[in-house]
Amino acid sequence: MEIPPAMAARATPAEQGSSVIRSFLQKKSSGRMADGVFAGLMLICALAIFGIVVLILLMLIDQSRLSIHAFGLRFFINRVWDPVTGKFGALPFLYGTVLSSLLAVCMAVPLALAVAIFLLDVCPRALRGPISFLTELLAAIPSVVYGLWGIFVLAPIIRDYVGPVLIRYLGWTGLFVAPDFGVGMFTAGVILAIMIFPVISSISRDVMRVVPVSQREGVLALGATRWEMLRIGVLRNARMGIIGSVILGLGRALGETMAVTMVIGNHPGMEKNLLAPGYTLASVIANEFTEATGDLYLSALIEIGLALFLVTIVVNAVARLMVWAVTRGNPGSVQS
Amino acid sequence: MGVDIRVEGLNAWYGSTHTLKDVSLHIPANHVTALIGPSGCGKSTFVRCLNRMHETNPIARAEGTVRMGDLDIYKDATPVEIRRRVGMVFQRPNPFPTMSIYDNVASGLKLNGFRRKRILDEVVERSLRQAALWDEVKDDLKKKSGASISGGQQQRLCIARALAVDPEVLLMDEPASALDPVSTAKIEDLIFKLKSQYTIVIVTHNMQQAARVAEKTGFFLMGRLVEFDATTKIFTNPSDKRTEDYITGRFG
Amino acid sequence: MSMQQSSQPGSAPVRSQSLERMIRLRRSATNHLVTGVAIVSTIVVLTPLVAILGYLLLKGASSLNLAFFTRPPMPVGMPGGGMANAIAGSAAVLGLASLLGIPVGIGAGVYLAEYARGTRRGAIVRFTADVLNGVPSIVMGIVAYALLVAPEHHFSGMAGGVALAIMMVPTVARTTEEMLALVPNPVREAAFGLGIPKWRTVLSVSLRTASPGIITGCMLAFARVAGETAPLLFTAFGNQFWSFDLNQPIAALPLQIFVYAVSPYDEWHRLAWAGALVLMVMIMASVTLVRIFADRGVLKGGS
Structure with a gap:
């Protein structure tokens, strides 16, 4: 266990270099100041996120004061929107927003879940990458491009082919009544469905993927078919998160602006007929903001923005909590 | 040259778990001291207290006195200052994956703001030679990343990185536990060569390893230092029954 | 439903063989149906994507020029x-x-x-x-x-x-x-x-x-x-x-x-x-x- 002298001598000390290093490191400050400043900066950035939310809220409340004072809560139950006489009621827009979003959710959810299941369990491994890439691409298409396509491609298709069929077979419900101009609530719903589909599909897939393999295997071991395994082993366990993903999609649809503005017809009516034009909270802001003459008009539009903000905040918060409950705060995907 | 370490009444906690209970010992300068014991006995926590790495975990806490030479490391200095004087080698090789071999070795100096290129070159070469890695990597010092070499080479790279800051103490937390026998032998060789210049503390669960490299050995059990003595004494004639049980393999 | 029925066949030893077979058929049919629905849905969803990209290329490319x-x-x-x-x-x-x-x-x-x-x-x-x-x-x-x-x-x-x-x-x-x-x-x-x-x-x-x-x-x-x-x-x-x-x-x-x-x-x-x-x-x-x-x-x- 003694050190052979030869070995000790072989270790090159390089005394000069080493003393330079030691004195440099010992003189070097501990960086406490820099550490504090840096941590502070990072904290400020994090707080900026809070700051932004608070700023948005305060700005919207401040700018919509006029309208809030003038109309109070009746603003949201008043059906008349007439800038000329200064009467502002947001009910038609509320109706249009809720109806178009619900339509979209009804169309998107079954498809999104089916695709999520397809990608998770049915799809051959080789196809999985390309298909999930394509669905992600769907999410990357800008709203205005959807709108462009909606005006020039989707709306004529619905006017010429889908509308007549709906009128003929479902006309009795009162939901589909001629004439159909192609632009209207139904077309907006279809566009929105395409737009929110990737959100619902990718997040519900993340949620389903979190279900432990043992859960599936347990069910499979009982002799279940694939569908039974999915229903009992996966869907039941991921239920909460899937509902969360649907609500996230709903939140997205509620606030979607450009595509809807371009195909919904922009007429503040409240008709049961889905083929009739409508108007949404977001699209009335987009269309009339720069033309708003008079402070009350502008204020009313900003109050609509405030409503949109509060609704989407609540919807998103609920949805996020539900998704987190399943993934346990495990960051799954940042897309939304 | 290394310094000695005097530990008095050291206690450490993780959350509410008391992991180190009233440990006192004197680690001599320029020798190898091995710490053995079953997993969870507190030996790793103990070395992590010697360079204040223990407190990087927000729920961890330590009390007591640790003197390194004349310096009371919990009173007279900040953790950063202490760690610049104490090198540490971890259980798993952890080179910086995005840095070249050269930058890995120079990181302790460069990232502390040392800019003199000529001295850096010298230090990198000397440290790699000391870690017996120079001949294997000298041709692609700046081409290969620290993560692209083999596990055993990575661990020697980590040793070179620790030596580059010219520390007075070298702490090794089971440095060979993730390595194959050949790499382990190389690391043990290295420890042998380095001990004339540094105070080395090595944690190991491998008793043969302790017997091979260390002059002094301490046996930890359930957070307490049971026995601390010359290695030969510990392995041939331990004074405590629990030490004897452990080294003869009669321990759970 | 079908799962629960078939997981306890022992409790109904008198159940006829044809009933068993019907249940098995239904389970497997449901399974195939779901698989089919999943595949069809994927195609349905990819259609608008292809349509959008196709139209963009068709209409866009013909209008693009240096100006x-x-x-x-x-x-x-x-x-x-x-x-x-x-x-x-x-x-x-x-x-x-x-x-x-x-x-x-x-x-x-x-x-x-x-x-x-x-x-x-x-x-x-x-x-x-x-x-x-x-x-x-x-x-x-x-x-x-x-x-x-x-x-x-x-x-x-x-x-x-x-x-x-x-x-x-x-x-x-x-x-x-x-x-x-x-x-x-x-x-x-x-x-x-x-x-x-x-x-x-x-x-x-x-x-x-x-x-x-x-x-x-x-x-x-x-x-x-x-x-x-x-x-x-x-x-x-x-x-x-x-x-x-x-x-x-x-x-x-x-x-x-x-x-x-x-x-x-x-x-x-x-x-x-x-x-x-x-x-x-x-x-x-x-x-x-x-x-x-x-x-x-x-x-x-x-x-």
Whole structure:
């Protein structure tokens, strides 16, 4: 266990270099100041996120004061929107927003879940990458491009082919009544469905993927078919998160602006007929903001923005909590 | 040259778990001291207290006195200052994956703001030679990343990185536990060569390893230092029954 | 239902064989049906994607020419205009947005991953970021309007940049956090063990190790706001002429597409398609690049 002298001598000390290093490191400050400043900066950035939310809220409340004072809560139950006489009621827009979003959710959810299941369990491994890439691409298409396509491609298709069929077979419900101009609530719903589909599909897939393999295997071991395994082993366990993903999609649809503005017809009516034009909270802001003459008009539009903000905040918060409950705060995907 | 370490009444906690209970010992300068014991006995926590790495975990806490030479490391200095004087080698090789071999070795100096290129070159070469890695990597010092070499080479790279800051103490937390026998032998060789210049503390669960490299050995059990003595004494004639049980393999 | 019936056949020993077979048939039929539905749905969903991309290529490519990239728009009725000023304007507004949004986003991500991991504070910030991510973009436009346009009494590219920057922050913050979380902790410990101060460890070790992923995230955030129109409607507002002055109304590609799409002129419709194609190609290129990087494994070789 003694050190052979030869070995000790072989270790090159390089005394000069080493003393330079030691004195440099010992003189070097501990960086406490820099550490504090840096941590502070990072904290400020994090707080900026809070700051932004608070700023948005305060700005919207401040700018919509006029309208809030003038109309109070009746603003949201008043059906008349007439800038000329200064009467502002947001009910038609509320109706249009809720109806178009619900339509979209009804169309998107079954498809999104089916695709999520397809990608998770049915799809051959080789196809999985390309298909999930394509669905992600769907999410990357800008709203205005959807709108462009909606005006020039989707709306004529619905006017010429889908509308007549709906009128003929479902006309009795009162939901589909001629004439159909192609632009209207139904077309907006279809566009929105395409737009929110990737959100619902990718997040519900993340949620389903979190279900432990043992859960599936347990069910499979009982002799279940694939569908039974999915229903009992996966869907039941991921239920909460899937509902969360649907609500996230709903939140997205509620606030979607450009595509809807371009195909919904922009007429503040409240008709049961889905083929009739409508108007949404977001699209009335987009269309009339720069033309708003008079402070009350502008204020009313900003109050609509405030409503949109509060609704989407609540919807998103609920949805996020539900998704987190399943993934346990495990960051799954940042897309939304 | 290394310094000695005097530990008095050291206690450490993780959350509410008391992991180190009233440990006192004197680690001599320029020798190898091995710490053995079953997993969870507190030996790793103990070395992590010697360079204040223990407190990087927000729920961890330590009390007591640790003197390194004349310096009371919990009173007279900040953790950063202490760690610049104490090198540490971890259980798993952890080179910086995005840095070249050269930058890995120079990181302790460069990232502390040392800019003199000529001295850096010298230090990198000397440290790699000391870690017996120079001949294997000298041709692609700046081409290969620290993560692209083999596990055993990575661990020697980590040793070179620790030596580059010219520390007075070298702490090794089971440095060979993730390595194959050949790499382990190389690391043990290295420890042998380095001990004339540094105070080395090595944690190991491998008793043969302790017997091979260390002059002094301490046996930890359930957070307490049971026995601390010359290695030969510990392995041939331990004074405590629990030490004897452990080294003869009669321990759970 | 069928599951419960068939899982207890022993309890009904008198059950006839044909009944058993019917149940088995029904279960397997349901199974095939679901598989079929899943496949058909996937095809149904991919149809509009193909349709959109197909139309973009068809209509856009036939309208693209050199003038599109080099000339500003012409007045109605005159042929040969382009969207060069809108492309330049978009670049200016997006540049400003990235300059403001990306550093704040990365900072917030660093805070979440390196300073507040596992804490309640961190969870609250993360949650707020996720919720902010869902706020409609038009609301950001209103806020930027109230903040910068109304007091100045004129529209400005700057206001547009601020609106887009706000949208980038939560996305960049969350990706940064996730990428930093992938950096193995022993790598950080190695830096601390060398006596490197925390700020330096974060910058030169954690961020550097995670940088491919973070760059990816920034590009995704960029691609996402690059196509945004709503927040620019009453901030950047649009401009028919060349302008790089961020203090004045400025043109932007998505805005121009919108204005032309809802106009009654065929010539402008043609330009709108061309613009949409250019926008999509830009966005798809960045998404595809991101995809390639992500597939390669962001942190290969991390111990």
